Amino acid sequence: xxxxxxxxxxxxxxxxxxxxxxxxxxxxxxxxxxxxxxxxxxxxxxxxxxxxxxxxxxxxxxxxxxxxxxxxxxxxxxxxxxxxxxxxxxxxxxxxxxxxxxxxxxxxxxxxxxxxxxxxxxxxxxxxxxxxxxxxxxxxxxxxxxxxxxxxxxxxxxxxxxxxxxxxxxxxxxxxxxxxxxxxxxxxxxxxxxxxxxxxxxxxxxxxxxxxxxxxxxxxxxxxxxxxxxxxxxxxxxxxxxxxxxxxxxxxxxxxxxxxxxxxxxxxxxxxxxxxxxxxxxxxxxxxxxxxxxxxxxxxxxxxxxxxxxxxxxxxxxxxxxxxxxxxxxxxxxxxxxxxxxxxxxxxxxxxxxxxxxxxxxxxxxxxxxxxxxxxxxxxxxxxxxxxxxxxxxxxxxxxxxxxxxxxxxxxxxxxxxxxxxxxxxxxxxxxxxxxxxxxxxxxxxxxxxxxxxxxxxxxxxxxxxxxxxxxxxxxxxxxxxxxxxxxxxxxxxxxxxxxxxxxxxxxxxxxxxxxxxxxxxxxxxxxxxxxxxxxxxxxxxxxxxxxxxxxxxxxxxxxxxxxxxxxxxxxxxxxxxxxxxxxxxxxxxxxxxxxxxxxxxxxxxxxxxxxxxxxxxxxxxxxxxxxxxxxxxxxxxxxxxxxxxxxxxxxxxxxxxxxxxxxxxxxxxxxxx
Numbered sequence: 001x002x003x004x005x006x007x008x009x010x011x012x013x014x015x016x017x018x019x020x021x022x023x024x025x026x027x028x029x030x031x032x033x034x035x036x037x038x039x040x041x042x043x044x045x046x047x048x049x050x051x052x053x054x055x056x057x058x059x060x061x062x063x064x065x066x067x068x069x070x071x072x073x074x075x076x077x078x079x080x081x082x083x084x085x086x087x088x089x090x091x092x093x094x095x096x097x098x099x100x101x102x103x104x105x106x107x108x109x110x111x112x113x114x115x116x117x118x119x120x121x122x123x124x125x126x127x128x129x130x131x132x133x134x135x136x137x138x139x140x141x142x143x144x145x146x147x148x149x150x151x152x153x154x155x156x157x158x159x160x161x162x163x164x165x166x167x168x169x170x171x172x173x174x175x176x177x178x179x180x181x182x183x184x185x186x187x188x189x190x191x192x193x194x195x196x197x198x199x200x201x202x203x204x205x206x207x208x209x210x211x212x213x214x215x216x217x218x219x220x221x222x223x224x225x226x227x228x229x230x231x232x233x234x235x236x237x238x239x240x241x242x243x244x245x246x247x248x249x250x251x252x253x254x255x256x257x258x259x260x261x262x263x264x265x266x267x268x269x270x271x272x273x274x275x276x277x278x279x280x281x282x283x284x285x286x287x288x289x290x291x292x293x294x295x296x297x298x299x300x301x302x303x304x305x306x307x308x309x310x311x312x313x314x315x316x317x318x319x320x321x322x323x324x325x326x327x328x329x330x331x332x333x334x335x336x337x338x339x340x341x342x343x344x345x346x347x348x349x350x351x352x353x354x355x356x357x358x359x360x361x362x363x364x365x366x367x368x369x370x371x372x373x374x375x376x377x378x379x380x381x382x383x384x385x386x387x388x389x390x391x392x393x394x395x396x397x398x399x400x401x402x403x404x405x406x407x408x409x410x411x412x413x414x415x416x417x418x419x420x421x422x423x424x425x426x427x428x429x430x431x432x433x434x435x436x437x438x439x440x441x442x443x444x445x446x447x448x449x450x451x452x453x454x455x456x457x458x459x460x461x462x463x464x465x466x467x468x469x470x471x472x473x474x475x476x477x478x479x480x481x482x483x484x485x486x487x488x489x490x491x492x493x494x495x496x497x498x499x500x501x502x503x504x505x506x507x508x509x510x511x512x513x514x515x516x517x518x519x520x521x522x523x524x525x526x527x528x529x530x531x532x533x534x535x536x537x538x539x540x541x542x543x544x545x546x547x548x549x550x551x552x553x554x555x556x557x558x559x560x561x562x563x564x565x566x567x568x569x570x571x572x573x574x575x576x577x578x579x580x581x582x583x584x585x586x587x588x589x590x591x592x593x594x595x596x597x598x599x600x601x602x603x604x605x606x607x608x609x610x611x612x613x614x615x616x617x618x619x620x621x622x623x624x625x626x627x628x629x630x631x632x633x634x635x636x637x638x639x640x641x642x643x644x645x646x647x648x649x650x651x652x653x654x655x656x657x658x659x660x661x662x663x664x665x666x667x668x669x670x671x672x673x674x
Contacts, residue, residue: 031306032297033284038309040260042316047335053263059221059277066225067285073171077178089364091167092371097357098349100378102314107381112576115567116390116403122153123385129157130379132164139213156317165215166222186230193223204271209484221278228285249290252283312346325567327584399573406643415447416469418485421494423467433463436510440466441474446515448648452657453513460662467499474514476500476544478524478537512545515555518603538610546616554611555620560599565634565642592631622656
């Protein structure tokens with residue numbers, strides 16, 4: 001989730017016409033810097049290729065914000081004119097009108113177009129955004145079944161949280177330091193910036209979500225801008241010689257371009273790579289007299305884009321999100337159309353929301369009270385959407401039932417969460433049985449297909465048990481690390497030891513079903529830290545189980561789709577959404593995905609080879625049961641087979657296992673079909 005989230009921009013903070021930190025003179029080149037950064041991000045999000053690092057505009061904006069806001073706080077604090085009420089009144093006039101207008105429009109569109117699960121997510125994110133806590137939400141969220149980052153409708157709001165928390169903490173630190181030891185403020189600011197940068201580097205591997213989302217590991221970027229602002233306060237501030245400034249400005253822009261073009265998802269971010277955009281931004285701020293700043297960054301079209309950049313940033317992501325959910329699989333509007341479309345509400349928001357509210361004259365306390373009331377009014381529908389699980393009563397009973405089905409599937413009590421080292425709820429998931437038992441071992445994919453094998457076991461007189469854990473394959477001592485999940489490898493291996501020890505202690509377990517998301521771990525790690533290919537790990541596991549006189553069923557993974565089947569099936573039942581999908585040339589009521597809408601599965605041949613020809617081992621071919629020449633089924637009239645792009649519902653699990661016989665000889669396992 002972190003590398004995907006890095007592609008999503010912070011919004012610019014200061015209005016056009018902002019003064020510099022100390023002189024009060026308007027600098028059009030700073031608006032030009034905003035324009036370059038927001039263009040890079042919006043162009044990337046629209047789907048244009050070749051700009052994998054466009055997201056580093058976030059760092060440019062953090063530096064600009066630290067420079068402008070830091071300079072403003074310093075200037076007023078030194079003159080003993082700083083007032084919290086005035087400072088926060090300026091902030092809310094700048095930030096909140098456009099944000100609240102966006103949320104109001106998105107609420108209306110969401111009620112018309114979004115499924116209950118999508119609207120619930122929108123409510124949760126909108127509530128956090130209203131109170132400046134989006135970055136904390138996205139840091140603490142990210143559960144196994146949470147949406148991918150590109151399906152979070154307000155993901156862009158994480159940066160508002162970072163900056164709004166900066167606005168709370170930074171003025172307090174400035175006032176305290178100036179009161180106690182004014183001369184030490186610059187050394188303290190530099191030291192704090194270095195400590196924050198070191199924390200960013202240290203956490204990018206230990207806890208990359210913290211490094212990305214939280215203020216302490218982003219504060220160094222804002223601090224760099226504040227250092228620039230404080231440097232201008234000196235009686236004789238240093239300025240680079242004219243030739244040096246000219247070369248430095250061009251080099252800074254070249255570095256920005258290279259950082260955007262050369263970034264790859266394998267590079268840990270933030271950390272050292274973030275020095276490219278932050279230092280480049282600092283150089284451009286420090287060279288206002290260069291030809292590039294005066295002629296290029298101050299060019300009227302760039303300045304205008306810089307002025308609308310906040311509104312453009314706010315509007316582009318929700319519109320791109322709607323394009324993805326209404327036309328999945330890249331079948332929506334082309335990139336250029338998306339780019340132009342997102343400009344329309346951006347310009348309208350800047351013209352009729354941002355500017356009028358910034359110019360409106362009210363007392364500082366009155367501003368804060370009114371926006372407090374507005375925040376409450378915005379938060380109420382957001383809370384309603386979340387607390388009612390996406391307001392399913394606005395739709396037909398079939399939609400409400402499917403939403404309940406998905407919620408129940410995600411809440412499987414037998415799926416051990418991240419961090420667990422032993423099976424969950426043994427009284428429920430591993431009930432005692434006097435006769436022979438079937439046991440499903442697996443990860444979340446094993447959990448998803450388990451209801452199908454449970455139904456088979458009940459029909460054929462077997463007892464049933466389930467031992468499953470998120471992202472932990474059903475292998476004997478072979479696991480993999482999961483990005484952002486510190487310690488998962490050791491936890492999974494400890495869980496595996498408990499699971500297989502349970503099998504050994506219970507001879508009544510006659511059939512062991514191995515089911516998992518096999519393609520996610522083509523190379524695994526054993527107990528000694530050595531890399532082991534999947535075929536070796538699987539063969540070793542099967543050998544241990546058959547030596548213990550257990551029959552083994554190796555379950556091929558289900559088809560994994562390039563779209564959300566729940567959104568497609570339920571979307572067909574939402575009138576406005578179905579009409580939009582028809583406009584995108586998709587025919588509602590189709591329950592099979594084309595082969596180009598399905599991810600390749602490199603593990604399938606490995607599973608078949610590991611099982612075929614071995615006594616007591618069966619290969620269970622789910623794809624042959626769900627797929628045919630017309631494609632792979634993800635539902636049926638009135639039924640939903642998947643609750644996301646890769647996990648089966650109970651109905652899907654039963655459809656995938658229908659017609660199979662647990663007592664059948666191994667040779668017939670792949671041949672049995674519904």
